[in-house]
């Protein structure tokens with residue numbers, strides 16, 4: 001990835017920040033998108049630039065504002081001159097039991113998990129095509145086997161998985177498009193899973209433990225760097241949970 005540039009959404013914290021660090025360690029220049037976590041984004045930019053000068057920058061955007069998405073790509077090109085890889089990682093996640101679903105929840109979950117990845121990839125496509133780049137969408141094992149109580153989130157991630165395959169067709173042969181589907185890696189900060197729910201989820205993994213963000217980041221790196229004959233695919237990083245649901 002030396003001399004190449006990657007744009008990661010939702011990269012200030014949690015999984016996104018670890019993906020950004022992994023790709024930076026692989027030699028890439030990194031544009032970190034963030035929504036609200038401005039301090040964390042600035043701190044990560046400082047850390048990465050401390051390791052390698054002028055190798056990281058950040059840009060804020062509310063991904064629900066589709067009109068702001070071309071600006072993220074333009075900022076990346078203005079700062080680093082090229083765009084080789086896009087990781088659509090940002091996501092909102094909250095329960096939407098049937099009967100409670102309103103348009104605000106639809107707009108938030110569909111917007112962050114499906115609509116923004118589509119329009120951001122569309123904006124990035126000319127630059128990715130020019131350099132034979134790649135896209136990785138972060139989906140979820142529940143895209144294929146829905147989680148009770150989360151129909152909108154699961155439908156949005158199912159859409160993102162479908163979009164991954166469709167865009168692999170649209171952008172081939174020059175651009176590869178793949179997905180990584182995490183299982184239990186980092187518990188949500190909004191504490192939607194209590195201790196009993198967490199224990200049950202982990203008990204259903206074949207490896208009998210939660211994963212760590214590096215597990216996801218290494219799969220992203222594999223797809224972006226090593227998997228030169230892989231497109232339109234998804235890798236489940238879930239300790240075997242999807243084999244055992």
Ligand SMILES: NC(=O)c1ccc[n+]([C@@H]2O[C@H](COP(=O)([O-])OP(=O)(O)OC[C@H]3O[C@@H](n4cnc5c(N)ncnc54)[C@H](OP(=O)(O)O)[C@@H]3O)[C@@H](O)[C@H]2O)c1
Pocket residue numbers: 009010011012013014015016033034035036037038061062063064088089090091092093112138139140141181182183184185186187188
């Ligand atoms: N954590 C897991 O175990 C797990 C399991 C399955 C799938 N996944 C998937 O893996 C990815 C990363 O997971 P995570 O747990 O690290 O995600 P997360 O913490 O829930 O969210 C990642 C980031 O998304 C950004 N974001 C959300 N809505 C946004 C909006 N409208 N505009 C701009 N930014 C927005 C937020 O950025 P700011 O903080 O800057 O606002 C947030 O930090 C997600 O796609 C998730 O669905 C994770």
